[in-house]
Amino acid sequence: MAYKPQYGPGTSKVAENRRKQMNPSQKLEKMRDVTDEDIVLILGHRAPGAAYPTAHPPLAEQQEPDCPIRKIVTPTDGAKAGDRVRYIQFADSMFFAPCHPYQRTYLESYRFRGIDPGTLSGRQIVECRERDLEKYSKELLETELLDAARTGIRGATVHGHSLRLAENGMMFDMLQRSVLGEDGIVRYVKNQIGEPLDRAVAIGKPLDEKWLKAHTTIFHSLGGVPYRDDAEYIEYVQRIHSLRTKYGFMPKE
Amino acid sequence: MAKIERTQKLFLKSLKEKFQGQDPQSETAEYYKFNGYHQSPRKEEFVKASRAVEMDRGISMYDPVRCHLGGIPLGQRQLMTYEVSGTGVFVEGDDLHFVNNAAMQQMWDDIRRTVIVNMDLAHQTLQKRLGKEVTPETINEYLHVLNHAMPGAAVVQEHMVETHPGLVDDCYVKVFTGDQELADDLEPQFVLDVEKLFPAKQAEVLSAAVGKSLWQAIHIPTTVSRTCDGGTTSRWSAMQIGMSFIGAYRMCAGEAAVADLSYAAKHAGVVQMASHLPARRARGPNEPGGIMFGVFSDIVQANRKYPNDPAKASLEVVGAGTMLFDQIWLGSYMSGGVGFTQYATAAYTDNILDEFTYYGMDYIKDKYKVDWKNPSPNDRVKPTQEVVNDISTEVALNGMEQYEQFPTMMEDHFGGSQRAGVLAAACGLSSSIATGNSNAGLNGWYLCMLLHKDGWSRLGFFGYDLQDQCGSANTLSVRGDEGAIGEVRGPNYPNYAMNVGHQGEYAAIVGGAHYGRGDAFCFDPRIKICFADPALKFDFAEPRREFAKGAIREFMPAGERSLIIPAR
Numbered sequence: 121m122a123y124k125p126q127y128g129p130g131t132s133k134v135a136e137n138r139r140k141q142m143n144p145s146q147k148l149e150k151m152r153d154v155t156d157e158d159i160v161l162i163l164g165h166r167a168p169g170a171a172y173p174t175a176h177p178p179l180a181e182q183q184e185p186d187c188p189i190r191k192i193v194t195p196t197d198g199a200k201a202g203d204r205v206r207y208i209q210f211a212d213s214m215f216f217a218p219c220h221p222y223q224r225t226y227l228e229s230y231r232f233r234g235i236d237p238g239t240l241s242g243r244q245i246v247e248c249r250e251r252d253l254e255k256y257s258k259e260l261l262e263t264e265l266l267d268a269a270r271t272g273i274r275g276a277t278v279h280g281h282s283l284r285l286a287e288n289g290m291m292f293d294m295l296q297r298s299v300l301g302e303d304g305i306v307r308y309v310k311n312q313i314g315e316p317l318d319r320a321v322a323i324g325k326p327l328d329e330k331w332l333k334a335h336t337t338i339f340h341s342l343g344g345v346p347y348r349d350d351a352e353y354i355e356y357v358q359r360i361h362s363l364r365t366k367y368g369f370m371p372k373e
Numbered sequence: 374m375a376k377i378e379r380t381q382k383l384f385l386k387s388l389k390e391k392f393q394g395q396d397p398q399s400e401t402a403e404y405y406k407f408n409g410y411h412q413s414p415r416k417e418e419f420v421k422a423s424r425a426v427e428m429d430r431g432i433s434m435y436d437p438v439r440c441h442l443g444g445i446p447l448g449q450r451q452l453m454t455y456e457v458s459g460t461g462v463f464v465e466g467d468d469l470h471f472v473n474n475a476a477m478q479q480m481w482d483d484i485r486r487t488v489i490v491n492m493d494l495a496h497q498t499l500q501k502r503l504g505k506e507v508t509p510e511t512i513n514e515y516l517h518v519l520n521h522a523m524p525g526a527a528v529v530q531e532h533m534v535e536t537h538p539g540l541v542d543d544c545y546v547k548v549f550t551g552d553q554e555l556a557d558d559l560e561p562q563f564v565l566d567v568e569k570l571f572p573a574k575q576a577e578v579l580s581a582a583v584g585k586s587l588w589q590a591i592h593i594p595t596t597v598s599r600t601c602d603g604g605t606t607s608r609w610s611a612m613q614i615g616m617s618f619i620g621a622y623r624m625c626a627g628e629a630a631v632a633d634l635s636y637a638a639k640h641a642g643v644v645q646m647a648s649h650l651p652a653r654r655a656r657g658p659n660e661p662g663g664i665m666f667g668v669f670s671d672i673v674q675a676n677r678k679y680p681n682d683p684a685k686a687s688l689e690v691v692g693a694g695t696m697l698f699d700q701i702w703l704g705s706y707m708s709g710g711v712g713f714t715q716y717a718t719a720a721y722t723d724n725i726l727d728e729f730t731y732y733g734m735d736y737i738k739d740k741y742k743v744d745w746k747n748p749s750p751n752d753r754v755k756p757t758q759e760v761v762n763d764i765s766t767e768v769a770l771n772g773m774e775q776y777e778q779f780p781t782m783m784e785d786h787f788g789g790s791q792r793a794g795v796l797a798a799a800c801g802l803s804s805s806i807a808t809g810n811s812n813a814g815l816n817g818w819y820l821c822m823l824l825h826k827d828g829w830s831r832l833g834f835f836g837y838d839l840q841d842q843c844g845s846a847n848t849l850s851v852r853g854d855e856g857a858i859g860e861v862r863g864p865n866y867p868n869y870a871m872n873v874g875h876q877g878e879y880a881a882i883v884g885g886a887h888y889g890r891g892d893a894f895c896f897d898p899r900i901k902i903c904f905a906d907p908a909l910k911f912d913f914a915e916p917r918r919e920f921a922k923g924a925i926r927e928f929m930p931a932g933e934r935s936l937i938i939p940a941r
Contacts, residue, residue, distance in 0.1 A: 138830075214783065215400065220830035239838070241789015241831040277442060281831075282783045282792075283450065284402040292404050294449045295442065314442065339828045342400075342777045347828040348376070348770050357827050358762045361820040361845045365758060368846030368856075 125230070129356035134345045138337045141219065141227045141265065148263035152324035159257050161321050162273055164311030165206045165250060172250050174202040196234040198249020205236075208257050209245040209312065211278040213270035213291040216329075216336040216344060223337045224265075232256050243278040261323065264335060268306035269326035272298070275313035289326055298323070374767035377739050379732050387456040387723035388781045390463060397781045402451075409448040410437045415465040416447070453785065455722040457921035458688065464924035469722075470714045471700050475930040476923025479595070480693060480911045481701055482931065484646050484672060485659050486598040488607045489899050491642030492548065492587040495618060498633045505622055509558035512548075512587075515621035516563045519546050522613040524594055528620035541594035543910055543931030549590060549902045551583035565590060570905040571893070572680050578893035579902055588644075589614075590903040595910075595931040604657025607645060611638035644899055646672070650865055654707075661702035666811075666876075667860030667896025669694060670884030672904045674914040681746050683888035684730050687802050687881040692721035693916035694877025695794075698864050703873045716874045719791035721917055725782060726795045729775070733768040733803025743807050748891030756804075756813035764807055765800040765817035769824045772796040790833030793841070794874035797821040801882040806889035811859030812849055814882035819844040836872040844868065859883040860896045 127139035140146050157168045166173065176182065179200050184190060212220045219227070221244035225237040228246055235256070236247040248256065260266065261273075269290045272280065280292035288300050297310040307320035339347035347353070388397040395402070410416040416437065423435035437446045454463045471477040492512075499505045522528045524544040525536030549565040550556055556564050567583075568576045591610045598606055615635050619626050647663030650656040656663065664672075675689035695717035704713030720726050737743040740763075741754045754760050776783045776792060786792045800821035805814025822841035826832040832841065847868055850856030855867070860883055862869065864876045887895040894901040904913045910931050912919055922928040 214829065222826060222830040222832075238835060239831070240834050241793070242787075279450075279787065282787050282789075284400055284780045284784055286404050287401045289401075292402075292450060295445060296405065338830055340777050341774045342780070347773060347824075353827065354766060354770075354824070357823050358766065358820065361823050362758050362762065364843075364845035365816055365819075365849055369849035 127230075128226075130350045130353035132339075132345045132350040132353065133334070134337060134339050135350060135353055137335055138223055138226075141223060141337060142230050144231045148259065148265060150262055151264055151266070151327070152262055152268075154258065154261045154321075154323055156254065156258070158321045158323075159254055159261060161317055161319075162261075162308050162311055163206070163208060163254070163257060164275070164313050164315060165204075165253075172198075172201065172203050175204045176202040178202050196249055196252045197255075198252035199234060201249075201251065203249040203251055205247050206250045206253050207245050207247040207275070208253060208260065208273065209243050209275050209278070210260070210266075211243050211272040211274045211281050211291070211293075213272075213280070213285065214282050214338060214340070215270060215285055215291075216332040216338065216340065217270040217291075218267055218327075218332065218335050218337065219265045219271070220338050227265075228256070231259075242281040243274065266323075267327045267332060268298070268323050269300065270332070273308070273312045275311075277314065300326070374763050374770065375740070376767070376771065377732075377736055379735055381728075381731075382775075382779075383724040383728035383731065384775075384779070384782060387463075387725075388779065388785065390456065391453045391723070391785065392451070392781045395781065397779050400780050402784070405449050407448050407451055409446040410452075412448050413452045413465065413467075415467045416452075419467075455718060456724065457917050457924065458692070458721050458724045458727050459685065460918050460921040462918075462921035462925060464921060466715075466718065468924035468926075469718045469920065470711070471696065471705075474920060474923035474928075475926075476911065476919040476928035477696050477700070478932075479923075479928070479930040480913075480916065480919065481661070481697055482595040482598060483592065483909050483911045483913075484664070484697075485603040486544075486593045486595055486606055487646055487903065488591050488610050488659070489644040489903055490589045490591060490607075490610060490614060490638050491644075492589055494637035494642045495614075495634050496587075498630055498637070499618070499622055502630050502633070503622075503624070509555065511622065513560050513563070515617060516546065516548065516560070518621045519589075519613065519617040520563075522617045522620070523591065523610070525597075525613075528616045529626055536594070537936060539936045540596060540933055542933070544592055544594040544597075545908065546589050546591045547906060547908070548587055549583065549899075550585065550587045551580035552585040552587075553580065555585070555587065565902055565906055567902055570902070570907075571677055574891070575677065575680065575893035579898045582894070582898035583902070588899055588903075590906060592909070596934075598659075599932060602657055603647065603659025604649070606659050607639060607643050611635060611643070614638040644897070646900070647863075654865060654870075656706075661697055661706065662865045662870075663863065664697075665861050665863040665896065666880040666883040668863075668900055669697075669880040670887065670895040671897055671900040672913060673884065673916060674901075674905055674912075675916075676884070676888040677901075677905055678914040680748065680891065683745060683748050683806050683885060684727075684734050684802065686888040687806065687885035688721070688727055688730060689914075689916050690881035690884045691726065691798060691877050692920065693913070694880040695720045695874075696877070696916070696920065698876035698880070699873045702864055703871075703876070707871075708873075713873050715788065716790050716794065717877070719786050719788075720795055720798060720874075720878065721920070723782075723785055725786065726798055729768065729772045729795065729799030730802050732771050733764065733799055734806070736767055736771075737764060737803060737807040741807060743889075745806055745889065748889055750809055750890040750892075753809035753890060754807050756808035756810040758816075760808065761804050761813050761816050762820060764804050765820040766824060768800045768803045768817075769796055769821040772799055773825065773828055788833075789829075789831050790837065790874045793822060793825055793833040793837060794878055796825055797841075798878035798881065801878065802885045805882045805886040809886050809890040811883040811886040814886055815859055815879065816845065816848040818878070818882060819848055833874065840868055840872045840875065859886070 801818035804817030
């Protein structure tokens with residue numbers, strides 16, 4: 121019987137949103153346009169238009185060992201070219217940001233290839249070959265996975281995910297990498313590591329509160345979906361825990 | 374699980390003090406207007422002190438504007454004060470780093486410089502091998518000599534160097550026994566009187582457990598254990614014990630029986646506070662990584678002072694344990710990081726863990742009829758998986774909801790690791806106090822971690838991926854190198870050895886199981902008695918109060934050096 125992913129339990133809207141983001145057969149809604157050059161600027165790994173620095177020669181030009189795994193796995197474009205491994209890192213506000221650290225890791229694992237995600241409480245990093253990263257970043261930035269005010273692209277000094285929002289609705293960022301203009305547009309004035317950009321990069325207007333609460337993937341009892349209300353989800357976690365406990369105690373049956 | 378009503382919010386006073394003039398339930402705040410580090414009197418003091426140091430030594434030092442993120446100093450958000458839980462004392466966060474807090478240093482000093490040494494083996498050698506008489510009078514004389522020698526004075530040889538008593542005033546030896554008749558015959562200055570120090574019920578159990586044997590509670594000088602290490606304690610102690618026996622009992626300094634006394638003091642009769650660690654961690658005995666959780670819960674004395682509040686007793690272990698295991702052991706011994714303080718203090722400041730834990734107490738009373746204010750093994754709940762799942766789930770959900778309902782509290786615990794440790798500690802304590810079973814408590818901890826992770830789609834730092842997501846499986850395992858009962862697990866237990874934000878709480882979960890049952894001790898009655906000593910510099914019945922005193926610079930530590938340095 122072929123494995124059929126279920127993308128997690130739960131009867132709530134939050135659980136449904138999580139499944140939708142994870143399921144690669146579901147197209148993520150495009151919310152904004154960010155040019156390829158703008159993505160390169162925010163990432164800050166190379167100058168726009170510069171060649172991709174390499175970590176090794178293109179695979180076609182180097183002697184590959186006789187390895188059965190290499191015959192099975194098709195290399196990504198970045199791996200083929202020998203690109204360096206670089207990263208994008210996000211901070212997601214607990215005030216109803218559309219995506220959150222483990223959710224990011226899960227959905228990236230379903231949707232992207234050749235990635236190495238790392239998940240913490242205040243940030244989530246994904247590393248991969250540089251040209252693959254730019255392709256994935258476009259999807260991460262242009263779609264419903266990002267809100268201009270409550271999602272931060274932050275390589276370091278990520279502090280802010282659990283803080284109250286600023287009075288203009290922006291998530292706190294000590295380095296103020298992105299600023300909300302009087303025209304209602306959020307612009308990055310520093311790259312993800314906090315270096316000032318030569319020109320500001322617009323990433324659109326913050327999404328409205330109603331949309332965010334309808335699309336968020338975090339349970340939250342203050343105006344959102346209380347975790348307690350999704351009994352199926354709770355029961356699932358308890359079941360996982362109970363089974364792990366039982367088989368750790370006596371690994372049989 | 375079913376939510377219960379609890380109108381009292383122990384953390385509210387702290388939040389109102391920390392975020393003055395703001396609604397603790399507000400969802401927005403002002404930022405970037407606090408003038409950076411200048412908002413903190415302590416950091417201003419740091420700058421001033423650093424300028425003086427720089428002028429003196431000619432080398433640059435603390436420069437928070439130039440050196441923090443290329444010109445953006447700390448303090449773009451409000452730099453908060455902290456209330457040390459259960460004390461009402463507000464302190465600067467910086468003053469809870471152990472370098473800035475003399476009480477924290479002394480707590481660890483007092484553990485590291487302590488060993489307990491049996492006297493019966495030596496007395497048998499004296500009586501049976503040498504035919505000498507041992508009476509209360511000779512024991513008193515020996516203890517006089519030992520309290521002269523232990524700080525570093527000569528007892529046998531001529532022309533010896535000695536230590537200055539003013540530098541080693543914290544060093545002394547007392548004895549304890551379960552034989553009250555013998556205790557009454559010894560000079561009171563030397564006796565830890567179990568009947569006077571402990572509530573009657575606890576005293577009875579402790580005396581019975583110790584029996585007629587006689588033990589020495591030895592505290593070598595703080596300065597010595599600081600200059601050397603924990604492994605020194607038993608050696609320093611044994612040398613002075615050997616010389617004191619020679620002096621007090623008029624033995625020949627070179628006779629073979631002295632070797633028996635040495636062997637008893639150094640090996641056969643010594644109780645270390647911590648076992649030595651394997652080569653990859655390379656520490657001798659009496660270093661933090663070797664302290665078993667059951668032992669640590671005996672070192673902390675809050676259940677002696679507050680026998681009818683197992684929650685408070687456990688919370689004091691959390692405070693003491695996170696300070697020692699997170700701030701000192703993992704933070705500095707193991708990693709060298711300065712920021713570990715931030716993880717640890719979350720568990721003993723602002724009454725947040727206290728509130729979550731007392732919610733758990735209300736819940737176990739309401740649902741399981743556990744009369745937690747009258748600790749007894751009789752009304753504990755049978756520790757089934759269903760019971761642990763129920764208690765832990767309810768306490769976890771309540772805690773998460775409190776963070777959600779009070780955004781200033783979420784801002785207070787701004788890191789996921791802080792919230793993870795605090796939530797899971799409340800779940801673990803509630804489960805262990807309800808069941809009287811430490812492993813059930815640990816099981817409650819891990820369910821909380823899984824619930825937390827799935828509810829908010831985040832947990833703690835990378836390390837939580839390992840320890841907390843596979844932890845359920847080892848909670849009830851007792852196979853060698855894979856598991857153990859909670860009492861004999863410790864900071865170097867395989868799955869616990871690398872993660873900040875856990876070990877102090879684990880120790881408290883173990884303690885809670887016994888405090889909830891009203892047990893007199895968790896693992897070792899001798900250690901419980903030893904640290905009940907009111908003459909110790911650090912009061913182990915009130916660790917959090919002592920830390921608060923240290924933070925406001927009212928704690929007087931040992932380790933005086935002004936006698937031997939130039940006057941300032």
